[in-house]
Each structure stands twice: as C-alpha cells, then as structure tokens.
Amino acid sequence: MYRARDTKLNRDVAIKVLLPAVANDADRLARFNRVAQVLASLNHPNIAHIHGLEESGGVTALVMERGRALAAALCRDWG
Numbered sequence: 001m002y003r004a005r006d007t008k009l010n011r012d013v014a015i016k017v018l019l020p021a022v023a024n025d026a027d028r029l030a031r032f033n034r035v036a037q038v039l040a041s042l043n044h045p046n047i048a049h050i051h052g053l054e055e056s057g058g059v060t061a062l063v064m065e066r067g068r069a070l071a072a073a074l075c076r077d078w079g
Contacts, residue, residue: 001015001016001017002014002015002016002017003015003066004063006051006063007072009068012066013051013063013064013065013066014048014063014064014065014066015062015063015064016061016062016064017059017060017061018059018060018061018062019034020058020059022030023058023059023060025072029060033053034059034061035062036050038055039062048064048065048066048067049065050062050063050064050065051063051064051065070077
C-alpha cells in the first residue's frame with residue numbers, strides 16, 4: 001500500500017500494488033480483480049471508495065480513497 005497524489009484531480013489516494021510475482025499467477029490476478037469489483041460496489045463510511053483498477057508496464061494496482069482511517073494506518077505502519 002502506498003500513499004500517492006492524483007495530480008489530474010488534485011487529491012490524495014492510496015495505491016495497493018499487486019506484486020509482479022503474484023500478478024503472473026492467473027488465479028491471484030483474477031482474485032485481485034474480483035476483490036476490486038466487490039469493493040467498488042460497496043458504499044460504507046468504513047470502506048475506502050475505489051477510484052480505479054489500473055495496469056501499466058505489467059504492474060496492476062488498485063487506486064482508492066485515502067480517508068482518515070487509512071491515512072492513520074499508513075502513517076502508523078509506514079511513517
């Protein structure tokens with residue numbers, strides 16, 4: 001999980017990256033995509049809003065809202 005800045009829409013986001021070693025596993029990639037779809041269908045204050053599922057250069061990433069709870073966890077875990 002990474003903190004990032006969406007410069008096009010001027011907002012902070014969180015990015016969950018699927019590691020390349022895992023991305024080469026078709027079953028795990030399919031699971032990651034299913035999880036992204038399920039999360040995108042949910043609307044709850046304790047679940048981060050999904051902005052997109054992106055792929056670039058063989059790297060798959062889930063881009064999501066960086067809310068207060070997620071921000072606190074990121075700061076606590078990754079300083």
